[in-house]
Amino acid sequence: MAAGGWFQNVWRYVRAPRVSEERLNQRLQEIHRDLPAPVFWLLGKAQSGKTAIIRALTGSDRAEIGNGFRPCTRTAQIYPFPDEENCLVRFLDTRGLGEVAYDPSEDIRLLERQAHCLMVVIKAMDHAQQCVLEAARAILKAHPEWPLLVVQTTLHEGYPTPQTPHIVPYPYASDPLPPTVPEALMRSLNAQRQWFRGLPARFVPVDFTLPEDGYDPVSYGLEALWEAIEEAVPLGLRAMLSEADAARRILRDVYFRTAHPHIISYSIAAGVVASVPAPMVDIPLFLGIQAKLFHTLASIYGQEMSAQRVGEISGALGVGFLVRWGGRELLKFIPGLGSAASALFAAASTYALGCTLCLYFSHLRRGDVPDPAVLRKLYNEQYAEGRRRLREYLDRATGRKRTQP
DSSP: OOHHHHHHHHHHHHHSOSSOHHHHHHHHHHHHHHSOOOEEEEEOOTTSSHHHHHHHHHOOOHHHHHHHOEEOSSSEEEEEESOSTTOSEEEEEEOOBTTBOOOTHHHHHHHTTSOEEEEEEEETTOOOOHHHHHHHHHHHHHOTTSOEEEEEEOGGGGSSSTTOOOOSSOOTTSSSOOTTSOHHHHHHHHHHHHTTTTSOEEEEEOEEOOGGGOOSSTEETHHHHHHHHHHHSOSOHHHHHSOOHHHHHHHOSHHHHHHHHHHHHHHHHHHHHHTOSSTTTTHHHHHHHHHHHHHHHHHHTTOOOOHHHHHHHHHHHHHHHHHHHHHHHHGGGSTTTHHHHHHHHHHHHHHHHHHHHHHHHHHHHTTOOOOHHHHHHHHHHHHHHHHHHHHHHHHHHHTOOOOOO
């Protein structure tokens, strides 16, 4: 396909997609329904550190999290990340533990058909946890197959002085705990662990603070928490929620942090649509999804879409992008491999396009157009990164064996 013809096709879909908005939205809803977002159930008293955990895992700030929660039962509220339409993960927070009698049966009914990870959140030096333990036992009695993580928070409250630094390297993965752990803190952590005897609990001590608190690092134990989550819920969530290092260096601003989860969501949708075995059948939906990505990112950055801007992007990305886009369909002719490879290429190219658009729009906000060589370099880097990040997720989503296209 000639570059001019490709540009005309893309601009036609951006301006007026051939696929109806109703059909496209229906397909996106089907994809999200078939790939339900896992639910992390954070069970703990008020001020135990649940919001700090969400902040550390998602990169959202406290205000965004506070405004994002919505009631879902009489005793719980739920936070979809990044939002309900493009949800990748949900956090359920029970309210009023320790203040009123808590009956988890309504929450269990709400969530019992979704993937789960029960995260019991307790302050490392707080031993008034009877209400939390009773609720946890009731939940696990109803669903003993759910993985259980016990996150012991605010470790610094057990340090000998406020000036005591975190222990580096992280020592809390050892069992028993090493003597480098302060004695009072060690006694308290061990006592809390005894409460969960007989349950398949994994313990993760963490200390998530703010920069002004004076502790370094501010997300102490985050690596250990991610390892525990990935072992409990192996959906490649870390790759989905983490930003590529190269993109972070170039695009680190509030706009990109807002845009990145949408890029991931549209990339997954593009990959699922492209897994249709018949060549060329999925192109209208695929282009429709990329058109929605254009509009979403333009809206986030406060920019208007126009033929000139689509032309600047397509011209900057060059022939390599066009060949890759067309070659995705040719892959489907390879027996036993084509659809899976096509899905991965579609997802990765959408991911790379989204990151490139973010850089493009961020330059426009400053009143200039970026060097085409910079856009091409970022696209190629993010295409490779997106392929690496999305391969495992799409393999699971489409039920195929891993491929190495």
